[in-house]
Amino acid sequence: MSLLDFARGPGLHWAFIIFVFGICWRFVGTLLIARRIKLSTPRRTDNWLMGLKAIETRSWPVEEFHRVIRFQHYSGYIWHISFFIVLFFFQPHILFFKSILGISWPGLPNDVILVVGAIAVATLVALLGRRLSHPVLRKISNVDDYISWLVTTLPLITGFMAFAHVGGRYETLLALHILSVELLMVWFPFGKLIHAVLVVPSRFQIGASFGRRGVRA
Amino acid sequence: MPSKTLGESLFERGVSRRGFLKYCTALASIMALPPTAASAIAAALEKAKKPSVIWLEFQACTGCTESLTRSHAPTLEDLIFDSISLDSHDTLQAAAGHGAEQAREQAMKDNWGNYLLLVDGSVPLGNPGFSTIGGVSNLEMLQETAKGAAAVIAIGTCAAYGGLPKASPNPTGAVAVSDVIKDKPVINIPGCPPVPVVITGVLAHYLTFGTIPELDLHGRPLAFYGQSIHDRCYRRPFYEKGRFAESFDDEGAKEGWCLYKLGCKGPITYNACATVKWNDGVSFPIESGHPCLGCSEPDFWDKGSFYQALAQGQWGSAAGLGTAAAVGIAAGAGAALLARRKQHQAREEQP
Numbered sequence: 001m002s003l004l005d006f007a008r009g010p011g012l013h014w015a016f017i018i019f020v021f022g023i024c025w026r027f028v029g030t031l032l033i034a035r036r037i038k039l040s041t042p043r044r045t046d047n048w049l050m051g052l053k054a055i056e057t058r059s060w061p062v063e064e065f066h067r068v069i070r071f072q073h074y075s076g077y078i079w080h081i082s083f084f085i086v087l088f089f090f091q092p093h094i095l096f097f098k099s100i101l102g103i104s105w106p107g108l109p110n111d112v113i114l115v116v117g118a119i120a121v122a123t124l125v126a127l128l129g130r131r132l133s134h135p136v137l138r139k140i141s142n143v144d145d146y147i148s149w150l151v152t153t154l155p156l157i158t159g160f161m162a163f164a165h166v167g168g169r170y171e172t173l174l175a176l177h178i179l180s181v182e183l184l185m186v187w188f189p190f191g192k193l194i195h196a197v198l199v200v201p202s203r204f205q206i207g208a209s210f211g212r213r214g215v216r217a
Numbered sequence: 218m219p220s221k222t223l224g225e226s227l228f229e230r231g232v233s234r235r236g237f238l239k240y241c242t243a244l245a246s247i248m249a250l251p252p253t254a255a256s257a258i259a260a261a262l263e264k265a266k267k268p269s270v271i272w273l274e275f276q277a278c279t280g281c282t283e284s285l286t287r288s289h290a291p292t293l294e295d296l297i298f299d300s301i302s303l304d305s306h307d308t309l310q311a312a313a314g315h316g317a318e319q320a321r322e323q324a325m326k327d328n329w330g331n332y333l334l335l336v337d338g339s340v341p342l343g344n345p346g347f348s349t350i351g352g353v354s355n356l357e358m359l360q361e362t363a364k365g366a367a368a369v370i371a372i373g374t375c376a377a378y379g380g381l382p383k384a385s386p387n388p389t390g391a392v393a394v395s396d397v398i399k400d401k402p403v404i405n406i407p408g409c410p411p412v413p414v415v416i417t418g419v420l421a422h423y424l425t426f427g428t429i430p431e432l433d434l435h436g437r438p439l440a441f442y443g444q445s446i447h448d449r450c451y452r453r454p455f456y457e458k459g460r461f462a463e464s465f466d467d468e469g470a471k472e473g474w475c476l477y478k479l480g481c482k483g484p485i486t487y488n489a490c491a492t493v494k495w496n497d498g499v500s501f502p503i504e505s506g507h508p509c510l511g512c513s514e515p516d517f518w519d520k521g522s523f524y525q526a527l528a529q530g531q532w533g534s535a536a537g538l539g540t541a542a543a544v545g546i547a548a549g550a551g552a553a554l555l556a557r558r559k560q561h562q563a564r565e566e567q568p
Contacts, residue, residue, distance in 0.1 A: 004485065005520065013533040017541040024545025025552070032553030034560040091459050092528035095478060099529035110459035170445055171485040178530065 004171045007178035015182035022189025027197055043214035054207020055200055072130065075123050082120035086113055086156070114163070121156050124149065144191045151187045154180035223424065224263030237263075244418055248430070248440035261425035268424060269328035270335055271321055271362060272306040272372075275355040276348050276382040276391055277338025281373035282308050284410035285417075307350060318351045325365050333423065334366035336394045339375040339382045343390030359397055368429055369394060369403045372416060374512055377405035377436070384518035395436060402429050405436035407488075409512035414493050415441045435515060437487065446483035446509050449491035452476065465506065476503060480524035482511030 001009075044050065061073045087093060091107035098104040108116075128149055131137050158177035161167045168176075187193065210216065227237060241259040245252065274282070307317060324332060336359065341347035345354035363369055371394040374380040382391035395403040406415055419438055422430045430438040447453060455461070455475040462469035462476055475481070483491075486509050490501040503509055508524070511517040521531065 002515070005516075008521075008530040012530040013537070016532050016538060020538050021541040021545035021548075024542045025549040028546045028549030029552045030549075032550055032557075034553075034557040037564075091461060092477070092526070095526045095528040096530065099525075100532050107459065110457060113459075165448070170447065174485070174527065 002171070002175070004175040004178075007175040007182065011179060011182050015185040019185040019188060022186075023194070023197055026189050026194050030198060031201070038212070040213075042212045044211050047208040047211045050211025051204035051206075051208035054210070055203045058203045058206075072127070075127055079120055079123040079127065082116045082123065083152075083156075085116045086120060086159070089113065090159075110163075114160075117156055117160060121153065121160075124153050124156070147187060148191045148193050151180070151184045151191075152193070155184055222263060223265045223267060226267065241421075244414075244421055248418060248422065248438075250440075258421060258425045262421060265424040268420075269324055269332040270420075271324055271332055271366075272335040272337065273350075273355075273358060273362060274307045275336065275338030275340055275359070275376070276389065277373065277375050278381075279308055279337075280410040281337045281376075281408075282306070284408075285413045315351065318353075321362065325362060329365040331367050332365065333420070334362055334369045335372050336369060336376045337372045339379045339389075339391035339393065340397055341382070341389035341391050343388070347389045356397060359394065363398050363401055366401060368423065369398050369401050370416075370419060371395065371403055371405045371407075371436075373411055374407040374409045374517070377407035378515040380409065381518055383516070403436060404429050404432065404438060406441075407435075407437060407513040407515075408490075409510075409517075411513070412441070412489050412493055412495065415489055433487070435487075437513070441489040442487040442513065444487065444492075446486045446488055446491045446503070447481075450483055450503055451491070452503060470506060476506075476508040477528075478526050479508045480522065480526055481508030482514070482517070482520075482523075482527065483509040484527060486511040486514055488513040 061069050085108070088097070088105075089108040090113045091110075094104050094107050131141055131145065131149075155177060158173065158180045162170065162173040162177045165173070167173060184193075188196075224237070228234070238255070238259055241262065242252075242255040245255040245258055248254075250258075272282075338348075338355075340355045340359055342356060345356065348355045350358060371377040375382060375391075376394045379387075379391045379393045379396075382389055383393075393405075395405065404419055406419060408415070415438070418441060419430060422428075422438070422440075430440055433439050433442055435442075447456070450456075452473060452475045455473070456477055460469065460472075460474040461478040462472075462474045463478060464470065465479065470476075477484075481503065483503065490509070491503070494501045494504070510523050511520065514520075
């Protein structure tokens with residue numbers, strides 16, 4: 001079995017199984033986890049509304065800290081949007097999703113994908129540079145942050161290499177690209193990348209909890 | 218009577234010197250040799266004695282022989298092929314039965330240590346009776362004939378990698394020639410069938426330089442298998458632009474756009490089809506509107522559907538993912554309940 005056969009076959013199969021298992025485990029475990037006992041009288045009764053509002057308000061920088069966090073905030077947006085464009089609108093990727101979901105959608109021209117992919121990589125590098133150079137950020141960073149950065153960056157780098165046929169034979173580069181995606185999938189549920197699944201419920205929870213206490217979330 | 222040289226044999230058959238030099242130049246170009254090598258090839262081929270060649274045919278469909286002998290006639294490829302001393306070939310020779318076997322044994326005896334052994338088809342190891350010639354198993358015949366060969370050339374994907382007979386579940390226990398022959402150089406010329414000029418090109422290289430050509434990791438001559446079909450495909454610009462045919466009869470197909478989405482294996486297939494083409498340079502499968510099947514790659518039969526795009530993986534089954542989800546939900550619920558119990562215990566223990 002060649003490396004590509006492994007990557008497209010058993011490797012992908014097991015990566016999916018671990019991915020699905022891990023996400024279900026983390027999601028259900030987080031939803032059912034013990035709640036803090038509420039001893040005080042709630043100041044508001046529409047907590048769910050506050051929860052929903054927090055999902056929106058926490059999507060934008062808090063005004064008081066805007067100047068300090070704007071770089072991280074907007075570069076985060078740029079990174080996520082460019083990553084999703086590459087993931088969902090590169091035509092070979094659409095083929096991949098079609099083989100799983102049975103549906104497809106129009107893709108973007110390769111030139112556009114290449115530019116957007118380059119923006120994604122540049123943003124990731126800039127964010128890593130900030131993490132390493134900012135004393136406070138460096139202090140609160142742990143191995144999880146760096147592994148998450150690496151497993152997110154590798155698919156982009158190997159994707160570029162496979163597309164441009166740079167650094168090896170195409171089948172090897174394609175295999176490395178798929179393996180790097182599998183690494184991302186395996187790490188995803190167990191590291192900080194799980195925020196992609198938990199970000200909305202956790203913001204809702206914070207908003208609802210703050211609302212109960214009459215605090216702006 | 219002394220045997221004729223290859224040059225004498227070709228010129229007798231009406232090949233002009235100009236045509237011969239043209240072939241040598243093309244060959245030098247295909248093999249990525251410097252332009253000056255063309256005259257060296259011509260000089261060497263012209264003077265070369267007709268090499269003795271024994272062709273063995275095992276678990277094969279005869280397509281490789283057909284590819285060479287019925288490609289298009291007459292061409293320099295098949296004339297050169299005709300001009301070698303093909304002393305034994307089960308399909309082509311007039312002799313049959315014991316006479317055929319005697320021809321092989323005589324050729325081996327007369328040219329011991331110098332003949333080229335060309336093998337077409339895979340070798341069954343499951344049971345000697347699966348494929349025999351004159352009551353002799355393929356394995357035994359290969360081992361016996363290879364002993365006196367200067368080099369062994371595995372013609373076609375079956376001989377090179379096991380091919381169709383080796384496809385899962387491999388009922389005959391088919392293996393490649395290189396799985397059996399370990400003490401001789403084995404040159405693989407895969408393809409289903411191989412490109413004719415590649416077969417004669419390897420023979421010409423051997424006759425010119427007296428050595429086997431440089432091989433890649435799969436034992437293939439780099440000169441012919443050094444670049445992927447995708448790299449030399451005339452439809453490559455459409456791939457770069459992201460213009461793909463979605464079906465065999467849509468506008469994209471009619472416009473000649475890239476066949477990647479229709480399962481083309483060109484990006485992972487190394488062969489000379491896109492450069493030398495077939496039928497006297499008329500076209501090759503992609504030019505005819507069909508995706509490359511990847512026939513010159515090991516185990517190409519077992520790599521999923523010919524029409525499954527390379528980007529599509531085998532992600533498993535819904536049942537497998539459903540089980541993973543169920544186990545994940547149970548594990549998450551179990552962990553949460555455990556945490557709740559611990560919290561409850563801690564609260565009770567508080568004064």
